[in-house]
Amino acid sequence: xxxxxxxxxxxxxxxxxxxxxxxxxxxxxxxxxxxxxxxxxxxxxxxxxxxxxxxxxxxxxxxxxxxxxxxxxxxxxxxxxxxxxxxxxxxxxxxxxxxxxxxxxxxxxxxxxxxxxxxxxxxxxxxxxxxxxxxxxxxxxxxxxxxxxxxxxxxxxxxxxxxxxxxxxxxxxxxxxxxxxxxxxxxxxxxxxxxxxxxxxxxxxxxxxxxxxxxxxxxxxxxxxxxxxxxxxxxxxxxxxxxxxxxxxxxxxxxxxxxxxxxxxxxxxxxxxxxxxxxxxxxxxxxxxxxxxxxxxxxxxxxxxxxxxxxxxxxxxxxxxxxxx
Amino acid sequence: xxxxxxxxxxxxxxxxxxxxxxxxxxxxxxxxxxxxxxxxxxxxxxxxxxxxxxxxxxxxxxxxxxxxxxxxxxxxxxxxxxxxxxxxxxxxxxxxxxxxxxxxxxxxxxxxxxxxxxxxxxxxxxxxxxxxxxxxxxxxxxxxxxxxxxxxxxxxxxxxxxxxxxxxxxxxxxxxxxxxxxxxxxxxxxxxxxxxxxxxxxxxxxxxxxxxxxxxxxxxxxxxxxxxxxxxxxxxxxxxxxxxxxxxxxxxxxx
Numbered sequence: 238x239x240x241x242x243x244x245x246x247x248x249x250x251x252x253x254x255x256x257x258x259x260x261x262x263x264x265x266x267x268x269x270x271x272x273x274x275x276x277x278x279x280x281x282x283x284x285x286x287x288x289x290x291x292x293x294x295x296x297x298x299x300x301x302x303x304x305x306x307x308x309x310x311x312x313x314x315x316x317x318x319x320x321x322x323x324x325x326x327x328x329x330x331x332x333x334x335x336x337x338x339x340x341x342x343x344x345x346x347x348x349x350x351x352x353x354x355x356x357x358x359x360x361x362x363x364x365x366x367x368x369x370x371x372x373x374x375x376x377x378x379x380x381x382x383x384x385x386x387x388x389x390x391x392x393x394x395x396x397x398x399x400x401x402x403x404x405x406x407x408x409x410x411x412x413x414x415x416x417x418x419x420x421x422x423x424x425x426x427x428x429x430x431x432x433x434x435x436x437x438x439x440x441x442x443x444x445x446x447x448x449x450x451x452x453x454x455x456x457x458x459x460x461x462x463x464x465x466x467x468x469x470x471x472x473x474x475x476x477x478x479x480x481x482x483x484x485x486x487x488x489x490x491x492x493x494x495x496x497x498x499x500x501x502x503x504x505x506x507x508x509x510x511x512x513x514x515x516x517x518x519x520x521x522x523x524x525x526x527x528x529x530x531x532x533x534x535x536x537x538x539x540x541x542x543x544x545x546x547x548x549x550x551x552x553x554x555x556x557x558x559x560x561x562x
Numbered sequence: 563x564x565x566x567x568x569x570x571x572x573x574x575x576x577x578x579x580x581x582x583x584x585x586x587x588x589x590x591x592x593x594x595x596x597x598x599x600x601x602x603x604x605x606x607x608x609x610x611x612x613x614x615x616x617x618x619x620x621x622x623x624x625x626x627x628x629x630x631x632x633x634x635x636x637x638x639x640x641x642x643x644x645x646x647x648x649x650x651x652x653x654x655x656x657x658x659x660x661x662x663x664x665x666x667x668x669x670x671x672x673x674x675x676x677x678x679x680x681x682x683x684x685x686x687x688x689x690x691x692x693x694x695x696x697x698x699x700x701x702x703x704x705x706x707x708x709x710x711x712x713x714x715x716x717x718x719x720x721x722x723x724x725x726x727x728x729x730x731x732x733x734x735x736x737x738x739x740x741x742x743x744x745x746x747x748x749x750x751x752x753x754x755x756x757x758x759x760x761x762x763x764x765x766x767x768x769x770x771x772x773x774x775x776x777x778x779x780x781x782x783x784x785x786x787x788x789x790x791x792x793x794x795x796x797x798x799x800x801x802x803x804x805x806x807x808x809x810x811x812x813x814x815x816x817x
Contacts, residue, residue, distance in 0.1 A: 307719070308726075310698060334720040337678075338701050341654070341686040345693035350655050350777025353684035366781055372681055375579040376586065379782035383775075420698040421728040424714070430721035437720075465817075476738070483704075483738040484721045489575045489680050490597050490738065497816045509575045515789060519814050521806065527794070536792035537809065539802050546799055553807045557817065 239272035240326030240385075244294070245316065246276045247335055248286045255438055256331035256391070258398035261293050263391045264329050265399065266358040267365050275323070279315050281305040291408050292401040301413040307335050308423055313342045314416040320347075325386055332390040333437070344388040351388035352380050356395040356495070356516075373489040373512035393438040394495050429482070434468045436485065441467025442496045444487055444514070447474040448503015448524065448543055455481055457544065458502055461551040464558065470494060470514075472504045488513035500550075502543040506531030523547065563615030563708070565606045566668070567639070568661060568675040568688060571623060571630035572596040575680055581783055585650070595630045598676025601736035604743040605706055606674050607638045613708060615671075616640045620664065622657050624648045628759070635754035636746030643760045645767070653776035658690035660774065663767035665695055672713070673733040677702045685735075692733040700726050702737035 242264040246257035257276070264274045276290050279299045287298045299315050316339065320328065328343055330336030332354045344351040357368035359379075366379040367389065436442060443462040445455055455469065462469045470492070471485040487494055489509040499517035504510060506522070506529055514520070515534050522535035523546045532538045539546050573579075574592040581587065595603065606617045619634040621627045622645045631642035645660050665673070673692075678685035685701075692699035704723070705716035711730045716723050718737050746754070764770055795802040810817045 309700065313693075334702070337685050338689060341689035342693045344655070344686065345658065345690040348655075350653060351684070351686055352778055353686060370683065371586070371783075372573065372577075372579050373683060374786060376581070377784050377786060378780050380778050381781050382777065383779050384777045420732070421700070421726055423724055423726050425725040427723040427725075429723065433721065435720050482721070484718050486738065493683075498810065508578070512575075516786065519810065519816055520789070520792075532794065533791050534789040536789075536814075537806055538792060538794040539799070539806065540794060541799050541802070546803065549799055550803045550806070553803045554817070557807055557811065 239269060241273045241275060241323055242268045242327045242329065243320060243323060243325040244274065244276045244329045245336070245339065246278045246290055247331055247333060248278070248280055248283060249435070251283065251286060253286045253289050254331065254333070255398060256333060256393040257290070258293065259393065259396045260329045260331055260391055261399035263355070263358055263389065263396050264327070266396070267327065267389070272326070277316070277319055279304050279312060287408050288405070291405045293399045295406040296408040297411055298408055299411045299413045301415075303415050304413065306423065306426065307338075308421065309338055309342070310419055310421050311416065312339055313346070315413045316343060317346055318413060319411055327385070327387040327389060330388075330390045332392045333435070336390045340388050340390045347386045347388065349386040349388050350382050350384055351390070352382070353390045355389055355391045358396065370493065370516075373493050374516050375512050392493070392495065394440070434466065436468045436470050436487070436492055436494055439468035439494070439496050441465040441498045441500070442470045442487070442494050442514070442517070443467055443500045443502065444470040444472065444504060445475050445480070445502050446472040446504030447478060449475060449480055452480050454544070457547040457551070461500070461547050461554070464551050464554045465498070467496070467498070472507070472510045501531050501535070502547055504531055505529045506534065563609065563613045563672065564668070564670045565610055565615060565617045565672045565674065566665070566670050567599065567602045567606045567617065567619045567634065568673065568691065569599040569603065569619050569621045569630060569634060570596045570676070570679045571621065571627045572679055572681040579785065581785060584783060586783070593626060593629065595633055596676050596679045596681075598678060598680070598736055598738075600743045601738070601740045602674035602676055603634045603637055603639060604741045605736060606672075607744070608741065609672065609706070609708060618643060620661065621645070622647050622660050631759070632754055633746055635757045635759070636750040637744055638750060641758040641760070643762060645762045645764065647764065651776055651779065653778045654684055654686035654690060655777045656774045658687050658694060660764060660767060660770065661687070661691050662694035663770045664762070665691070667768055671730050672708070673731070675733070675735050677735045677737045688733060688735045695733075697731050697733055698728050699733040699735075700728060701735040703734045704737050704739040706734060706740070
């Protein structure tokens with residue numbers, strides 16, 4: 238009998254998140270052939286997402302109105318109701334807002350070690366090494382478990398997603414018994430990100446710094462991001478100056494992103510910012526100052542005024558992406 | 563209101579990282595209060611100013627951490643507790659276990675911490691602690707208001723803002739935007755020297771036995787490959803953008 242690896246899958250707007258497919262692949266990389274891999278899906282009205290998930294692996298679905306949106310206590314209760322009978326060897330989450338919040342709760346509950354924000358998995362057998370960044374990417378460590386159960390969160394965009402199997406696996410529905418002793422209740426959710434691509438999962442990130450000069454200065458960046466189906470980020474300078482929300486901040490304080498393309502507009506490139514984005518595949522810097530440190534890490538640099546460059550760039554991408562091949 | 567802040571001392575974010583003998587070099591490094599924990603300290607002080615009570619800052623770590631705790635005292639915290647732990651191999655399991663053992667003997671209404679630490683970045687310790695103490699929590703908060711035995715918080719969830727009402731005692735982790743931390747004043751620094759500073763050995767914590775050995779272990783450490791400076795494109799802006807789009811599609815194949 239093998240061990241059981243549980244992947245906690247996530248949806249956004251009813252659709253499966255890419256990071257959940259990456260987590261399924263992570264489970265495959267970490268486990269043996271004879272081990273069992275189950276994806277656990279919590280939420281409400283997720284039939285379609287469950288069907289899609291079953292193309293990759295066996296699914297346990299907990300569908301309940303109380304799980305319609307994430308609440309720390311309720312999700313913890315539902316997840317432990319599913320996990321405790323399984324006695325998992327490992328539980329794998331995406332390193333997302335939900336995963337970051339839920340995984341440590343589960344780790345404490347299981348008295349388990351946890352390795353967070355994993356960017357690569359290597360090794361085999363009992364010597365599986367999990368690579369993760371330190372100092373937001375100024376260094377990397379390999380970490381291994383010295384005990385089980387194990388809890389893992391994986392960073393979006395770093396591990397290849399799983400490929401669908403030729404046949405669908407089973408979906409088992411589990412009931413959820415609501416907890417009667419809730420100590421917290423969500424009063425309101427103000428959605429500022431509806432329809433937007435999450436920064437940490439985006440394939441393209443268009444980021445603005447002090448050079449955008451104002452809140453309105455982000456407008457051309459948003460248009461460029463839209464053309465590329467990417468997300469908008471910012472440097473600390475832009476956030477501190479009040480040009481944008483702190484939730485967009487990329488850097489050692491803030492988010493760490495690893496997109497395919499990172500476009501830094503009007504960002505000088507302080508060491509803290511570089512820590513948060515220097516693992517991006519292709520870095521493009523647009524800055525008026527040819528001496529800006531950002532050019533030292535950029536694959537391509539354009540020396541010029543972002544307000545002139547960004548709209549032209551958006552237009553060029555639009556021409557390319559809208560044109561028939 | 564008994565307010566506690568769990569605090570970590572980290573490298574200054576401006577430090578470059580180097581490796582010596584398989585470890586992150588600490589020689590000559592400037593240490594600070596983890597920036598997110600600094601928001602937690604500031605919030606604790608603001609809540610105390612409104613509601614009365616006391617602020618105790620607690621840290622687990624080696625002797626050098628006393629400096630960060632003294633800074634928090636100079637900002638206005640009333641007491642500091644250092645749980646001595648010189649083992650650099652400790653993981654979040656160990657740290658949260660030590661903290662839980664300490665808190666089980668304390669009367670607390672509110673525990674504040676940072677959303678994550680800028681060195682390790684795992685973001686586990688505070689949430690683990692809440693679970694070990696079986697108190698509710700909210701992470702990444704950007705606003706906190708306390709009325710009698712309830713807290714109303716705003717939390718940042720991937721850009722959305724959730725408003726949550728939580729019964730105390732509870733634990734919250736601070737996200738950027740919560741407040742603007744104050745600097746220690748000169749009188750604050752002078753006063754800090756006379757404030758209670760308790761140093762605890764692990765053996766002095768109740769319920770801590772040998773079973774706090776870390777559950778994960780570092781097996782390798784490396785620096786990222788240096789990025790080479792790329793190409794500064796030439797020509798008019800129009801020519802440069804055309805070339806850039808061409809390169810991304812035909813050479814890098816990312817578009």
